[in-house]
Amino acid sequence: MKKAVVLLVAALVSVSFADQNLAQQKGCMACHAVNAKNVGPSYADIAKKYKDKPDAVDYLAGKIKRGSAGVWGSIPMPPQNVSDAEAKQFAKWILDLK
Numbered sequence: 001m002k003k004a005v006v007l008l009v010a011a012l013v014s015v016s017f018a019d020q021n022l023a024q025q026k027g028c029m030a031c032h033a034v035n036a037k038n039v040g041p042s043y044a045d046i047a048k049k050y051k052d053k054p055d056a057v058d059y060l061a062g063k064i065k066r067g068s069a070g071v072w073g074s075i076p077m078p079p080q081n082v083s084d085a086e087a088k089q090f091a092k093w094i095l096d097l098k
Contacts, residue, residue, distance in 0.1 A: 020093070022086060022090060026081070028080070031077070043094045043097050047095050047096070050095065057088060057091045060087075061087035064080050064091060065079060065082065
C-alpha cells in the first residue's frame, strides 16, 4: 500500500512540474508567478478567484487563448500561442494550486 501511495504522489508531482514547465516554455512565467503578483496576478490568486466557478477550466482556457483585459487591472494579457489542449491543461494546473 505504501508503495502505491508513493507512486501516486510521485506521478502527481511529475504532472505538476510538467505543467509548470509548459508555463515556462510558453513565456507565461515572464508576467505571472505561482505565489506572487508580478505584471499579472499570481496563479494562486487566479485559482482562489475561480475555484467555485463551475466552468472555470473552460473559462480560464478561453482567457489564455484569446487574452484578457480589465479583470485584474489595466494591463491586458495578450492572446497566448497555445493549443486548445495546452490551454485546458494549463487552466487545470492553475486551479489545482488553490
